[in-house]
Amino acid sequence: MYKKLKWEENYQKNIESGLFMEKMSSYLTGRHVKFVDCQQCLKTLKFVDGGGWEYDHGFFDRVLDEQHTLFLRLPFRVEIGRLDVEETLQDTVIVFDEPFVLLHLYQEGNDDTAKARIVAAPFDQFQAPIDRDAPLQREQIESARDALVETERALNKFFNLT
Numbered sequence: 001m002y003k004k005l006k007w008e009e010n011y012q013k014n015i016e017s018g019l020f021m022e023k024m025s026s027y028l029t030g031r032h033v034k035f036v037d038c039q040q041c042l043k044t045l046k047f048v049d050g051g052g053w054e055y056d057h058g059f060f061d062r063v064l065d066e067q068h069t070l071f072l073r074l075p076f077r078v079e080i081g082r083l084d085v086e087e088t089l090q091d092t093v094i095v096f097d098e099p100f101v102l103l104h105l106y107q108e109g110n111d112d113t114a115k116a117r118i119v120a121a122p123f124d125q126f127q128a129p130i131d132r133d134a135p136l137q138r139e140q141i142e143s144a145r146d147a148l149v150e151t152e153r154a155l156n157k158f159f160n161l162t
Contacts, residue, residue: 020103022136024148028096032079033159035092041158045151047074055084062151064143071102072147101144103136
């Protein structure tokens with residue numbers, strides 16, 4: 001049974017916190033690959049291991065702009081194995097979920113509205129966004145689409161997915 005991932009459950013919350021996302025159709029969605037090999041291939045395309053990893057799912061992120069506000073994100077679920085056990089990573093198989101472009105407009109420097117809150121600090125690490133209503137621009141979506149096509153080609157060549 002498909003378990004909703006945290007980013008899917010918190011889509012509206014992400015928008016309210018300054019994260020703007022648009023899903024992108026891709027033939028990678030639903031494809032199974034070996035995690036370690038995939039990670040190696042994606043690093044050559046400037047992807048990094050994204051935040052929010054759990055033992056059963058994670059993200060690969062690629063920065064698409066100089067300001068580090070626009071990202072192509074490849075979410076995945078673990079089908080076989082676990083991400084938190086080093087000894088089994090070599091055999092871990094992942095399946096891609098639907099990729100998306102992510103825009104995070106954040107303030108630089110100190111947050112003037114920040115308050116010292118010991119209990120909430122681990123959960124409230126991000127500053128208020130610059131513009132909560134900033135939609136993704138056509139050029140940003142096209143940039144993400146171009147990066148996704150490049151990624152699909154590289155993974156197809158590496159894994160022979162067709």
